[in-house]
Amino acid sequence: MSEEFKVEIVNPEKSYLSKEDVIEVVVPAFEGEMGILKDHISIISFLKPGIVTIHSKSGEDKFYVEDGIVEFKNNDLSILTSSIFNLNEIEKNKLQDLLKLAEEEASKSEANDQTKYLIDQKIEVLKSLN
Amino acid sequence: MASLDDLKKRIASVKSTQKITKAMKMVAAAKLRKAQESAEKGRPYSEKMNNIILNLSNGISDKENVSKLLSGTGNDKVHLCVVMTSDRGLCGGFNSNIIKKAKSYFSKISAEGKEFKIITVGSKGNDQLKRVYGEKIIENISFKESKNANYFDADKVGKMVIEKFEAGEFDVCTIFYNQFKNVITQIPQAQQIVPLNNVEDENTSDESYEFEPDEDEILSNLLPKNISTQIFKAMLENSASEQGSRMSAMDNATRNAGEMVDKLTIEYNRSRQAAITKELIEIISGAESL
Numbered sequence: 001m002s003e004e005f006k007v008e009i010v011n012p013e014k015s016y017l018s019k020e021d022v023i024e025v026v027v028p029a030f031e032g033e034m035g036i037l038k039d040h041i042s043i044i045s046f047l048k049p050g051i052v053t054i055h056s057k058s059g060e061d062k063f064y065v066e067d068g069i070v071e072f073k074n075n076d077l078s079i080l081t082s083s084i085f086n087l088n089e090i091e092k093n094k095l096q097d098l099l100k101l102a103e104e105e106a107s108k109s110e111a112n113d114q115t116k117y118l119i120d121q122k123i124e125v126l127k128s129l130n
Numbered sequence: 131m132a133s134l135d136d137l138k139k140r141i142a143s144v145k146s147t148q149k150i151t152k153a154m155k156m157v158a159a160a161k162l163r164k165a166q167e168s169a170e171k172g173r174p175y176s177e178k179m180n181n182i183i184l185n186l187s188n189g190i191s192d193k194e195n196v197s198k199l200l201s202g203t204g205n206d207k208v209h210l211c212v213v214m215t216s217d218r219g220l221c222g223g224f225n226s227n228i229i230k231k232a233k234s235y236f237s238k239i240s241a242e243g244k245e246f247k248i249i250t251v252g253s254k255g256n257d258q259l260k261r262v263y264g265e266k267i268i269e270n271i272s273f274k275e276s277k278n279a280n281y282f283d284a285d286k287v288g289k290m291v292i293e294k295f296e297a298g299e300f301d302v303c304t305i306f307y308n309q310f311k312n313v314i315t316q317i318p319q320a321q322q323i324v325p326l327n328n329v330e331d332e333n334t335s336d337e338s339y340e341f342e343p344d345e346d347e348i349l350s351n352l353l354p355k356n357i358s359t360q361i362f363k364a365m366l367e368n369s370a371s372e373q374g375s376r377m378s379a380m381d382n383a384t385r386n387a388g389e390m391v392d393k394l395t396i397e398y399n400r401s402r403q404a405a406i407t408k409e410l411i412e413i414i415s416g417a418e419s420l
Contacts, residue, residue, distance in 0.1 A: 010178060012281040012362050014171035031342055044182060045342040046351055069352060071182050073339075078178050082281055082355075 005038045005075040007054060009063070011084055021057040025077060027070050028052065028125075042073045049122035051087070052079065062087040064095075064129065066122065087129070099126040134405065137398040141391060148387035154220065155380035162313070162373035168278065169310060169366040176363045179356055183326070185339060186349055197346070199292075199353040202325030203301045209239050209246040210300035210324075212291065214307040214364055215255030216372045217274045222379030224308060224316065224372050225254045231318035232306045236263065247300060251287060251365075279365040281358070288358030295324060307364035308371035314378055316371040323360050326353070 007025055009017040026035045028050025036043075047068040054061045068081030085094070102122045132140075187200060213232045215225045232248075232255075239246050249269045250256040256270045269290065273283045291303055303324035308316040341348055 008174075010175045012172055012175050012284075012359060013168060015174050029342060034342075041340050042338070043340040043342065044186065044348060046348060069179075069182060069348075069355075071178070080175060080178055080182075082285075 003038050004057065005077065007077040007079070009052075009079045009081065009084065011081055016081075016084060017061075019054065019056055022054055022077075023057065024055040026051075026053040026055075027079070028065070029070065036070075036072055036077060038075055040072050044069065044071050046070070047079075047081065048118055050125050052084075064090070064125070067118075095126060095129055099123065102126060132401075134398065134401060137394060137401065141394045141398065144387050144390050144394065148384055148391065151380045151383040151387060155377055155384060158373045158377040158380060162370065162377055164278070165366070165370040165373050166310065169370045172363060172366045176359050179352075179359050183349075183352060183356055186341075186345060186352070187326075197350045197353055199295065199324055199357070200326050200349065203298075205301045207244055208300040208302075209244060210249065210291070210294065210303040211235065211246055212249045212251060212287070212303065212305040212361070213255045213259065214305060214361075214368050215250070215252035215258075216368070217253050217272055218372075219254060220379065221372050221376035222382075224375035225252075225258065227316070227318045228306050228308055229255060229258050231320060232259070233262075235304070235306070235320055249287075249290070279362070279369045281362050284362030284365050285358045287361050288354065291324070291357055291361075292354050300324075305361060305364050307368045308375075310367050310370040310374060313374040316375055319364075321360070321364070323357055326356070 003023055004021045007017075007019050007022045008015065024035055024037050026033055027045075028034075028048050029045045030048050031045075033050070034045070047065055047070060049066045050064075052063045052065055054063075064085045064087055065079075065081045066083040068079055068084075071078045071080075102119055106116075106119045106123060211232060213228060215228050219225075236246055246266060248259060248263055248267045249271070250259060250267060251271050251273075253270075253272045253274070256267065256272070260267060271287060271290075273279075276283055294300060295303070302322065304320050304322045306318065306320050309319045311317055
């Protein structure tokens with residue numbers, strides 16, 4: 001039996017990525033990183049800012065996401081996100097811009113704990129990337 | 131009858147108008163292809179989002195404490211209508227169709243003795259509505275600067291709707307837009323987004339999900355996103371409809387201008403002929419009288 005499953009990443013504009021030969025996906029779920037293998041139980045969760053790693057037969061892809069929802073059902077993983085960047089293609093300046101944006105947000109927002117936590121996460125991840 | 135010179139000028143002016151409408155048609159056709167493409171590409175996202183919410187709301191354990199965005203406030207007094215139109219004119223009946231749909235909804239609501247408030251998206255809708263419903267319009271947004279419909283604009287509208295909902299300014303929210311069917315047909319739609327209507331129950335599975343964190347938290351996070359997504363979908367459909375509508379309107383205009391040029395040319399030739407005949411008669415009768 002093969003150990004592969006299907007993953008699809010969609011953002012509002014288009015279907016961003018679709019792969020059929022995926023072995024493992026690691027997503028930054030809200031309560032910690034989560035690795036998903038074939039025949040995982042059906043799950044819905046949402047994402048915090050972080051890195052999505054897709055291990056497939058054809059190699060490994062890494063993406064930076066700011067938010068999103070994951071749904072896994074019948075060996076079909078869908079990731080819905082409104083902001084996603086491929087780390088192989090993204091330019092350094094863009095990352096720095098994002099970091100700056102996040103820091104501004106952090107400095108001005110007197111938001112509740114949850115949003116604060118998300119922003120801190122974002123900054124941390126971006127710093128580690130830069 | 132108009133003089134030869136006048137006719138000539140009119141023919142020239144109709145011809146140049148025809149050139150403009152033709153050019154606009156070409157531009158609309160090119161934009162339409164792009165808009166249609168992005169409308170189609172945007173569909174999976176909103177569909178998936180809908181599915182997840184459907185699965186979630188079925189699996190939810192505590193129906194009482196569920197987010198108000200899903201269940202409604204329990205009241206049905208104040209309706210918020212988000213009327214989405216274009217920023218540019220010359221697109222046939224595109225804007226009027228939406229306005230017509232919205233107006234009939236307004237009168238239905240007022241007949242039931244309920245209140246309504248209006249948010250207009252796009253300047254054309256605002257222009258048409260403010261004459262009659264000026265005092266009902268609480269907000270007007272226009273995205274003239276953005277070339278294509280993008281998610282951030284939709285998110286802005288969505289956040290505004292949610293803010294107003296949380297402030298208790300309305301109970302029911304409906305968006306008005308044109309659904310793109312094909313180039314000639316666009317269907318004006320009224321879609322209720324708050325509270326969410328769970329109508330399509332047929333394709334839900336009984337499969338239970340594991341949730342992390344729990345359902346309520348996911349739902350309360352997801353529902354605001356869903357509103358932005360629905361608005362974004364409406365924007366995409368709208369922009370495809372707008373281009374389609376403009377294309378067929380400009381196609382008609384070009385054809386009409388062609389007909390007009392033909393008619394004017396016949397008239398021009400006829401009066402030219404008449405003038406020549408008249409001059410000839412004058413010369414001949416002059417020669418005869420000698």
